[in-house]
Amino acid sequence: MANQALPQPRLKGPQPVAKQEVKKHLNPLLKSSDGVFADRVFGWLILGCALVVLAILGLIVWQLVSRSQPSWHAFGWKFFGAQDWDPVNDQYGALPFIYGTLVSSLLALIIAVPLAVGVAVFTTEMCPKWLRGPLSFTTELLAAIPSVIYGLWAIFVLVPILRSYVQPFLAKSLGWTGLFSGPPYGIGMLAAGIILAIMIIPIISSIAREVLSVVPQHQREAALALGATRWEMIRMAVLRNARAGIVGGVILGLGRALGETMAVTMVIGNRPEIAKSLFAPGYTMASVLANEFSEAAGDLYLSALIEIGLALFLVTIIVNALARFMVWSVTRGQPARARA
């Protein structure tokens, strides 16, 4: 470099001020070079932040467990098997809520999984390159919409459509199964399942896409070289390799569906009953918390609600840990979004 030949480094001109300028910039960095004390303080501070993360989880567990004690002592395991939810007589059973949460989430999975996997397969294996970016962006946009807006849309668009077109049709064609009988309110388990499906499709499909894209390219080439059609290649080389990861994504979607509150609360009908028909209104664990928590008068009532929260918390944690493990077992060793 030409500058090396010059007697003085030219930073901001040849004035003597320049030297001071340089010093001013360097000093704060170098002055602390012997800052063992500062280093230690910084280390503790950062460790403190990390400990807070740990403390938050501890706080959640401790608060939920300790505050649900009265209900646990009053009802024990029967709490999860009893059907009556009667704040007036202080009798609480969580079964209708557990049932509603499970059925609405399973319904959502049944609708969402084929669609989400189909979209993922299309984006990674079939679609032209220029469409790949916009398509994944658009699906991810679905994930950015707040839950309450999904609910708003469901109340005013989805439910009327279900009431006047879909439910009469289902009742006529599949009414004999007993799953689609009763008056078509629109609002009910079916509406909750559909809106949940719309909400979890982006999660499942983005994870499926990530998992599909780490399937080694030579597996595909090998299948094609053996004369497989594209579908046979996808089925035998791609989907089989990615199976565990896709299942992980599905379980992650399930975790989201179990805890989803607002959209479900707005369309499920909020009646604590166990009905066979999907047209009937139901109630979920999350929505009973949303509706009754702030009005819960009486310690046992509040404690019963917190126990529902504890159950919801434990179930989602188990489901999520399982999902993370399965996704991790496939993408391990691969940089995330390597080929996205």
Added chain:
Amino acid sequence: MPDTTPTPAVLQISAWRRLKDHTATAFAIATVVIVLTPLVAIFGYLVYKGIGSINVAFLTQIPKPPGEVGGGMANAIAGSVLILAIASLLGVPLGIGAGIYLAEYGRNRFGDTIRFVSDVLNGVPSIVIGIVAYAIVVLRQKHFSALAGGVALAIMMVPTITRTTEEMLLLVPNALREAAYGLGVSRWRTTLSIVLRTATSGIITGVMLAFARVAGETAPLLFTAFGNQYWNWKLDQPTAALPLQIFTYAISPYDDWHRQAWAGALVLIILIVSAVAAVRFAVRRGTLGGVA
């Protein structure tokens, strides 16, 4: 026309296999169409209903008593800003700090634990976080408050920010750290002035993702911030929030409130998108050479 050079039997694809292949392709395309339909429907309907409903009164007035036409959500917009400010003040430094720990000090068992815990926290239903904020803030203060809402949202922000910060810091080349150490710069100075500085734009993107996620949250605010029909700037009083107001209005029986719910939804989406866009723009102009 007779085929003069017949395809070897191995390479022949039967009509049945060909049909299956085409069916699969058609199915995949159909799924894309089915999935995109609700997206277009939701956005289209939101813009269509929202634009017709937003007016000056909506943006400047507080709600009218139930059943009366008119009024707006000005207090809810302000309340949301207040609650989100509290959440960011609490959650962002903590999340970034924990992320620094994981990236710079956390290559050990304890770091793995923190990593796992923040992933677990990410999956906790937001309504459960609301219960905890209720238990630790509302029960202590004896009434619903903006602070409680802020704490709930902060708890939701921390794990997301922690993980994205860690990811971004790990992208910073080790050569930079070594260069700083070589010049005799201390570790904390290196972390703050070199590593963090380099990763700024990536970290801010992560923060904005967390922000956008909690900005639309309703469930954790139901029994923390609670909602309010009037103006409130005090941290220890019940406070209105835009998502809460949308929820209340959507399930109400009044047509005018339904209209305002749509207007509120559009304002909420615009607020989220513009906050994210503004910060991204500022970052891009400020530190162009950053990571990601």
